[in-house]
Amino acid sequence: MTRMNGLLIGLAALLASGGVQAESLTLEEAVLRALESNAALRSERLEPEIAATFQEIERAVFDPEIFAELRVRRDREDRLDDRLGDRFAVETEREDVQAGIRQQFAPGTEVELGVTQDRRLSESDAPGAADSSALHRSRLNLTLNQPLLRGSGRAVNLVRIQQAELDTLRSEYELRGFTEALVADVETTYWDLVQAEREIELFEASLALAEEQIERTEERVRLGDLSETELAPLEAEAALRRQELIDARNRRDVARLELLQLTGTDYAPGEAPELTPETAPTLPEDAEPDPVATHLLLALEHRAELREARLLLQRNELELVRTRNGLLPRLDLFVTLGKSGYADSFGSAVEELDGRSYDAVVGLRVEQPLGRRAGQAEHRQAGLQREQALLGIDNLTRLVQVDVQSAWLEVARSQAQIEATAATRAAQEERLRAEEARFEVGQTTAFALSQAQRDLLQAQVDQQAAQIGYRQALVDLYRLDGSLLERRGIQARGY
Structure with missing residues (x-):
């Protein structure tokens, strides 16, 4: 009966996959596909080109006219x-x-x-x-x-062109930030898929072990060595592992669909290709994070949002120049x-x-307009917008610092969890061996044995999660300090 259940589970998995051969995919390949084919990124790349057209529109004011x-x-x-x-x-x-x-001409x-x-x-x-x-x-x-x-002077008459240039640069920073977020999403989703695949392997092996344990216990019950009541906890454990296996397969399918979407992979409805992640969650040589102060300095210099905010401040300062000149009479x-x-x-x-x-x-x-109401209102508006931009930069700087420090602490926590979960797994393996030996000689119950198997399985899952969580924490830290693209060797605008 237990073997039949295992065959049914395998058949269900085959039908769910539609018999499609799995495609191997490394982490680098997934990132490259996203940079080439992601629909949202392709659309976002047009923004700097669109913004650049406004520069030409503003420069056209000084073109000769016949x-x-x-x-x-x-x-x-x-x-x-x-x-x-x-x-x-x-x-x-x-x-x-x-x-x-x-x-x-520029002087007016x-x-x-x-x-x-x-x-x-x-x-x-x-x-x-x-x-x-x-x-x-x-x-x-x-x-x-x-x-x-x-209207007199180059400083006033070139304001619109300079603002258009700043807007173009802002759009490049936006593109850079979008690209960083996309690469981070691809890597995080890739590791989610790896984690789900590893969990499936563990749950399948654990389920097979539980079914083998049930068969051995049934044989001993028939021989009269054990009571039939010893089967109930083992069967309950096997049923629980089937549930966990179903959930793990669902997490794998969800991660696979998200990765296909992020990488811009085209497929017919209902025929999503299978993906087999090839990159192992081993730690790279440069996985050790720098001191938190280094990451903070990187973030304050390179974070796309901060660069955009500083450009907005420059734009508002140019607007102050224009509106201050607008308060003068026309002579x-x-x-x-x-x-x-x-x-x-x-x-x-x-x-x-x-x-x-x-x-x-x-x-x-x-x-000279009587009252100068419009000019004064525009100048006051420009001053308030500049003050607002200054406050926005200060607030954004504080948020960036908190984000980076929190991400750095998460990396440190995940790094410590790797060693802790490895020690826990080793201890649970020793405990399971002891419980199996005691069960063979009748010194413990099937429930205690199944509990030891359950604890070892959880320790194995936790160890895998700690390794992958560390990789994901590093990705998040590099994204928040603005260095992710450079660490991946990706050239992007706005740097």
Whole structure:
């Protein structure tokens, strides 16, 4: 009966796997797959590219701009002849073509160079007037506008570009933090899968041992050496181990599905491939953590969240520069220089540009909103945001320090547990051997023997968990001090 139960369990496991051959996977391969194929990471990699486009948008403010305009106008009006007192009509047709180039520069200077060509044709029915007359004009003009207060200076006019650059760098830090979290999740899940596989091996071996013990006890009951009541605790222990085996297999399947998702593995619904972890939970040579002060210094320098917070502070300081300038009144100096040529044909008008006709305008333009409510509100908002950013950095620094110290303590605890669980396992093995010897000569009960087997199994599980827990604690510590990617030899943006 007990052997039949074991066969049924093995058959159920085979059906659950769908008969799919297991795929071997090392820890390094799992991390590499995640970096290449994880859908969320592939999406996150686009963020710095998207942010970089805003830099180009802001720089485009200083690009030269070509403009052109064509206008055609026709009107008719009545006029009065002062000498004769008669009314007469005048029809005017005007065509204007204007083109040029303008550009804004970082100090705030705006320069425009334009050329204008227009033709004016007039017809009048006044007595003695000519039927029609045409006048062509060609004009070149240069206009310069220089802000003297608001909008003046490179420090103010380049704020938007500098903020866009900081936003791009922030997105790279976000990508780095996301990548670190993904690598940590992959490694942690991988070790969960390893732990589940080891537990399954232990529970299967323990179940086989319990079933063998039941057979031996049944034989002794038939021979009259033991009472039939000795079978009950052994059968109860075997049933309990079957339950634990079912739970362990479920934990393995859940970890396998999570690892498949993290590594971006594609598969048909309901046909998830089996994974066999190949990396053993042995401790690497560099597994010993550094002093906690070293990890704290690393975290304060490299944690992606702290770098993002510092960039946000720089952005707010730039906003203060911009809004402080916005409180000033608008005072612009403008200069316009023009040269015109007049004639009765287009070609002649162009030739007349070197004549004596010119125009020149110099002036000042002043603008100031009454109350300056919007400017003052924006400046106060920028100041409050800067103060908020400073407080955020201080709070985040404290949280980072607590996180790193807690992770370091967890590494120390897990390291100590490795030796403690190894000693416990050795003691439980000696205890089980003693109980088996006593049971063979009838000096102990089946219940005491099953309890010794149970304690040894728990010690074996605890020893495996301690080794894997130490590896996971190290991963968490390296993630929290911002050094995980470098320790894994992974190059990422934002470093």
